[in-house]
Amino acid sequence: MSVEAKTFKYVSYLWDDAKAAALEGDEVALLIYRSNLLGADLRLTNYGGGNTSCKVMANDPLTNEQKEILYVKGSGGDLGTLKKEGLAALYVDRLRSLKAIYRGIEQEDEMVELFNHCIYDLNSKAPSIDTPLHAFLPFKHIDHLHPDAAIAVAAAKDGKKITAELFGGSIGWVPWQRPGFDLGLQLKQCLDENPGIRGIMLGSHGLFTWGDTAYESYLNTLEVIEKCAEYIEAHIGKNGPVFGGEKVTALSKEERLKKAAALAPVLRGFCSSYVKMVGHFTDDEKVLEFINSNDLDRLAPMGTSCPDHFLRTKISPLVLNLAPDAALDDVTAIREKIAPLFEDYRKMYADYYNACKHPDSPAMRDPNPVIIIYPGVGLFAFSKDKQTARVAAEFYTNAINVMRGAEAISAYTSLPRQEAFNIEYWLLEEAKLQRMPKPRPLSGRIALITGSGGGIGKAIAKKFAAEGACVIINDINAERVEVTRNEFQKQFGKDTAAAVMLDVTSSDSVKAAMDAAVLAFGGVDIIVNNAGISISKSITDHSIEEWDRLYDILVKGQFIVSKQGVAVMRKQEMGGDIINIVSKNAVVSGPNNAGYGSAKAAQAHLSRLLAAELGADKIRVNSVNPDAVIADSNIWAGGWAEGRAKAYGITVEELPAYYAKRTLMNEMILPEDIANACFVFVSGLLNKSTGNVLNVDGGVAAAFLR
Structure with missing residues (x-):
């Protein structure tokens, strides 16, 4: 043909x-x-x-x-x-x-x-x-x-x-x-x-x-x-409705996403009891048809048939006993309702392992579920990284298609438990797992860096992504967001970064960004408050509007983003990190800097206050104090460079050399230097350090903390 x-x-x-x-x-x-x-x-x-x-x-x-x-x-x-x-x-x-x-x-x-x-x-x-x-x-x-x-x-x-x-x-x-x-x-x-x-x-x-x-x-x-x-x-349909027909009515798309965003961090916390997991959510029509059906309770425990499906999705999914319209505001109540389901699943998995193991079988692996089903809402997948979680969800969607077809033409059959175990704990599979590269320091962690469309923020996001983290690219400038998103996709692949618009002065905008992060990756572990502007004027030239703008973005913005980030971290019960990009100007007094310098000082003290408040949650709060990071930075727009040059009696062109000369090391500071400092705080080597300040200014003696 x-x-x-x-x-x-x-x-x-x-x-x-x-x-x-x-x-x-x-x-x-x-x-x-x-x-x-x-x-x-x-x-x-x-x-x-x-x-x-x-x-x-x-x-x-x-x-x-x-x-x-x-x-x-x-x-x-x-x-x-x-x-x-x-x-x-x-x-x-x-x-x-x-x-x-x-x-x-x-x-x-x-x-x-x-x-x-x-x-x-x-x-x-x-x-x-x-x-x-x-x-x-x-x-x-x-x-x-x-x-x-x-x-x-x-x-x-x-x-x-x-x-x-x-x-x-x-x-x-x-x-x-x-x-x-x-x-x-x-x-x-x-x-x-x-x-x-x-x-x-x-x-x-x-x-x-x-x-x-x-x-x-x-x-x-x-x-x-x-x-x-x-x-x-x-x-299809000859022997009755697909999957026995609808048992649960799906919520609207908007409500499904709202429920998923509210619940995902809680689920991620439970799934990360052995190792930090990254999530993926789907409410694909094929998924909804299955998870809302009368046959869900019969088919889901059977597990999958194809070995490739099974190795990605585990022996069977966990089905939540939550009503689609259940209120999720009371996190403690939801956690108390879900906890027994996870305990039962872990026990089921341990029983399966013990019943099927051989004398030479590898030790039991993480007993937490990979696939979690919320009838009426959608399907969550949790795994070691975003790609693995996404692929697991895709494989389970394939398994749903298989069950749908098999049930239409006959009756679905899955692998016997022993055969499934022999695949999952196959010594050759174990050897393959042992050969896999060691996880990078930030594997399984999710970071939201404000103002990451360029400059210091983008450098931090790139550093974190290179070290294994998932990142949420954001900026108030749509063009910068799009350019940076494309750049990250080319450099790190489609599963490393999500992109959103974010105005740190708007609580609604921050909430939307947090929800986007949760829906993309399952939660948030690291918040870097980096977004900022700079205005350099004398006290008499400084307008009230400029003063308010500085405090709105630098201080209020840090407060709003931290507040909503902490809410997500507390749902996860996994601790976390907040890093605030402050400035040497929070310490050093200089001319034409009343608004910017005092706002930076407020940021610094807010950092100390949050460190004191959040220690019991294992949420560390630390600060990085840069100075004169000129490359690709928004702070040099809007007259800041001209204002600083005027204050020092030099030209704008002379600023880079001037800043380098006044340091003890005679060095210019680059965005990558700030990114490295941020990585030090979240790398795992300083898990018992909070309330600290790390200067990255080439050595400005007047900025030494004492």
């Missing part, structure tokens, strides 16, 4: 003939192109899920003979972003020769180390556990995906029968088995017993499809998944 004549309703056909033609003759490049297209459609596979391969002939550098080489997605890669360096390249004949020394399924894990003896390209990615699944099949191009529609068939009670009837015997069936060497042998056996089939369905797991070319494999994959999806959609 020609490309033009083929239309798809349930999958995305993305193949571009011109782009593919430019890659003609390079099968590996076509494999990468095909993989990226498949990975771009979350209905086909999630982030990090699935694997693809091709087999090509290449020269053996040792024998100078032509050898068949398998290029397959390596361990830990992602199809949507796959590049050549993410592929493992192995000799096909060596991989297949491992069958002669295979000792059986009880010892199949030992085969993984032997994959290294089959590597062709020594610079390629480490081979994954799925390598033999591609090696034993003879096809040039192979796709192994976890499409919602195909898994719905694979996870249905009558999945094998449905597969045979739907595809007329052209798709084989291999019952559930953990991925590994033995599953590769079973795929080959299935093909040998069913010559001419176009693919194989893996019970509860996923789909294998193939072709002689990259395009044929791509088209075959889409056609098989489309047929599964068509079959499911034709059965």
Whole structure:
């Protein structure tokens, strides 16, 4: 069938003939192109899920003979972003020769180390556990995906029968088995017993499809998944309403977000009893259809079927027993209501671990839930970082799609508890976890730095993001917010920063920014009060309006942001940090500085007052006193530079050198210097320090604290 004549309703056909033609003759490049297209459609596979391969002939550098080489997605890669360096390249004949020394399924894990003896390209990615699944099949191009529609068939009670009837015997069936060497042998056996089939369905797991070319494999994959999806959609509603119909009516969008913002910090606190977690919230229509249904209580405890789903989402979700319209203002009452649910979940998880563990199983991991369901409101996911939490929510959404489809055509079946445990606590998975890089100092922490659209604020946000934190970019200037957001996305990826407009003098604006932070990441751990302006005038030239503006932004702004930040931190019960960017002018007296200097002094004392008040909450309050940070700073706008130059009897152009010369170290101060000072306070090395002031001014003797 020609490309033009083929239309798809349930999958995305993305193949571009011109782009593919430019890659003609390079099968590996076509494999990468095909993989990226498949990975771009979350209905086909999630982030990090699935694997693809091709087999090509290449020269053996040792024998100078032509050898068949398998290029397959390596361990830990992602199809949507796959590049050549993410592929493992192995000799096909060596991989297949491992069958002669295979000792059986009880010892199949030992085969993984032997994959290294089959590597062709020594610079390629480490081979994954799925390598033999591609090696034993003879096809040039192979796709192994976890499409919602195909898994719905694979996870249905009558999945094998449905597969045979739907595809007329052209798709084989291999019952559930953990991925590994033995599953590769079973795929080959299935093909040998069913010559001419176009693919194989893996019970509860996923789909294998193939072709002689990259395009044929791509088209075959889409056609098989489309047929599964068509079959499911034709059965939706035939056996009654989806998921048994609606039990709970969803709140309006506005109310859902309001409830989620109020509750997320409380949930994050419970989920962070072992390690600090970052959150993600979704109220996607597919999610709401499931969590508001009559079948939620039956299906949710069953857990997921596909191993990729399960590893991200845990054994089962936690369902909250809160009414959608429950009042959430009384944090103590809500915490008392939720606490028993978490205790029960942790006990369930410990019982599951103890019932299923093997003598050599790794120690029990964090027993807190990853997925939390609030009927009528939405779904929360909590994990070690934003990307992992977001992906967990996406995987659970896929699992919902699977349950929806399986229930429509038959009945949904999940992995038995023991099989699930064997995947979750697989020694190979544990080894992969142990190889992961050590968390960065601010991993799992969320920071809101006011005025982070530029200057000192942006430098602090960049430093924190580089050290692992999630940050909320904000500014009163919309253009600066947008430019900085794009900059962060390019430098750190889409999961590191959220962006909002923020006017620190408006309580409503600050509340909206805090809610945005909570909805984006689950809470707030670090507040940096950095937003500010500078006005340098003599007392007689200084207007009352200018005085009020200084105090509104510097003092009142610090108060409002701190007040609302503390409210979120107290909900979390995880402590936190407030850092106030003050100034050497809070200490040093000078001409033409009555408004700015006295406002900075007020900021400094407010810092000391809050440190005294918040110590019992484990919320540390510290200050950084910069001086003369000129680069990319808003404070030099509006006449400040001219005012200071006039006060010192010099020109504006002479200011940088003047400021450097008056320091003991003869150094100019940069935004990055202030960022480093802020990091010192939140890095974990000063967790028992509060009420401190750190001067970053190159050494101004008059500003020494005494």
